[in-house]
Amino acid sequence: MKSRNSQITINNKIALIIIGLLTFVPSYAHVRWFVDSSDEVLSFEWTGVYYLLIALAFVFAAVCFAVDRKLSPLYRGAFFNTWPKVDQWRLLAYGCGGTLIWISFENIFLAPNIVITQDLETYLIIQAVCGVALVSSLPPRYSGAFLFVLCFLAMDAVAASLWIDYIFEFIAISIAFCLSHKFPSVALHVLRIGLGIQLMVLAIHNKLMEPALGLEFLTLHPWNFMTMMGLEAFNDLLFVFSAGIAELTFGVLILLGIATRLVIVVVSGFFLMTSILLGLHELVGHVPIIACCLVLFSLGGGESLFSVFTKAVEHIMSPLPVRHAEK
Numbered sequence: 025m026k027s028r029n030s031q032i033t034i035n036n037k038i039a040l041i042i043i044g045l046l047t048f049v050p051s052y053a054h055v056r057w058f059v060d061s062s063d064e065v066l067s068f069e070w071t072g073v074y075y076l077l078i079a080l081a082f083v084f085a086a087v088c089f090a091v092d093r094k095l096s097p098l099y100r101g102a103f104f105n106t107w108p109k110v111d112q113w114r115l116l117a118y119g120c121g122g123t124l125i126w127i128s129f130e131n132i133f134l135a136p137n138i139v140i141t142q143d144l145e146t147y148l149i150i151q152a153v154c155g156v157a158l159v160s161s162l163p164p165r166y167s168g169a170f171l172f173v174l175c176f177l178a179m180d181a182v183a184a185s186l187w188i189d190y191i192f193e194f195i196a197i198s199i200a201f202c203l204s205h206k207f208p209s210v211a212l213h214v215l216r217i218g219l220g221i222q223l224m225v226l227a228i229h230n231k232l233m234e235p236a237l238g239l240e241f242l243t244l245h246p247w248n249f250m251t252m253m254g255l256e257a258f259n260d261l262l263f264v265f266s267a268g269i270a271e272l273t274f275g276v277l278i279l280l281g282i283a284t285r286l287v288i289v290v291v292s293g294f295f296l297m298t299s300i301l302l303g304l305h306e307l308v309g310h311v312p313i314i315a316c317c318l319v320l321f322s323l324g325g326g327e328s329l330f331s332v333f334t335k336a337v338e339h340i341m342s343p344l345p346v347r348h349a350e351k
Contacts (some may be wrong), residue, residue, distance in 0.1 A: 068235060068265050073257075077266050079274040088283035107109060112319045113204045113211075114192055119315035120197060122157025124174075128152035134178050138186050168201025188229060193222040195314060208323075213281075216325035219316045220279025221273055223291075231268030238264030284325030288317050 038082050067073060127133070128148045131142050140147055150173075157170040178187045196218020203211040231238050242248055242260045250258035277287045295314060 044091050055315060068261065074265060077262075077269055081269050085273060085277060085282070088277055088286060091286055092283040104110075112322050113164055113201065116197065116249065116312075116315040116319050117158045117164065119311045120171065120194075121155040121167070123311045124155030124158065128155065133181070133231075134174075134187070135190055138178075138182050140181055142159060150174065164201040164204050168198045168204075171198035171201065185229075188225055190222075192218050192225060193316070197316065198314065212320070212325055213321055215316055216281060216284060216320055217279055219313065219320070220275045220277070222313070223278065224273030225275075227268045227275060229270035231264055231271065233263045235261060235268075238267065278320075278325070280329045281325050285321055288321045288325075292317050292321075326331065 045110055119137050127135075128151045131144070131148065132138075133144065133147045133151060154167075154170040154174045157167045160167070171194060175198060177195075179191060196215050198209040199218075200215040203214065239260050242263065248258070248263040250263060251260075274287055274291050278284060278291075292314070295310060295317075298310075
């Protein structure tokens with residue numbers, strides 16, 4: 025009992041710290057949080073460099089697959105499986121709930137680029153209640169149900185072109201909460217697949233489909249370090265394409281469950297780079313994704329879809345037991 029109370033005390037302290045940070049710092053996340061939709065229509069110049077970048081993405085995926093098949097014991101050790109006195113699912117609830125509470129006070133529903141002209145106050149109240157449910161001591165299945173309702177409200181209130189950048193992530197979190205108590209392995213599968221899909225959607229929707237948004241972002245924040253290194257041929261359009269392909273590759277690997285912890289470390293490195301370039305306050309909008317990464321890094325992403333598919337095929341192809349006729 026004492027150990028359980030100590031765990032609750034630590035988690036509550038962490039929750040207060042997260043909520044405090046969210047109260048005092050502004051937040052921006054995703055390309056569409058920085059720039060408005062651009063009327064300019066651009067397309068990528070399909071030169072050899074573009075195909076080389078795609079090939080490099082396949083090489084990275086192949087390396088991750090080899091690591092997952094051959095070297096998995098190196099990163100699946102007992103060290104990752106449990107962290108003393110820390111409930112990873114509760115930390116995920118604190119991160120999501122604190123974010124929802126803070127943006128509600130900032131008159132933001134789900135994301136800054138989502139604009140609701142009618143009954144905004146009602147949506148904000150529901151969102152804040154959902155956040156309180158997440159950071160409270162409610163069982164995860166109840167807070168997950170609150171978050172699930174919020175997702176459907178968002179889908180009903182705004183166009184798909186707006187909620188598509190956030191909905192898969194939050195639906196996965198809500199389902200994972202509902203399953204985490206009785207079916208923790210299934211919850212990890214759901215969380216990993218949802219995060220993978222969300223990264224893929226962000227890559228396609230924010231970068232690959234509309235490169236003009238990325239170019240406008242680079243105008244405000246000149247991050248193209250390739251030109252700074254003297255590679256003038258690596259223009260901003262190519263930089264946007266490479267960023268989109270990288271994010272798409274990470275999303276596919278996480279979705280399939282290939283070297284999940286390794287990919288999570290790389291993705292977290294990009295978040296750290298963002299915090300260095302834009303300041304730590306810019307990461308607040310990414311708190312739910314970062315918390316998902318923490319859970320998957322700590323507990324693992326479960327069995328890969330490739331392994332599940334292989335076992336299913338073997339089960340289907342295995343010969344049926346022969347029933348001997350009765351004498």
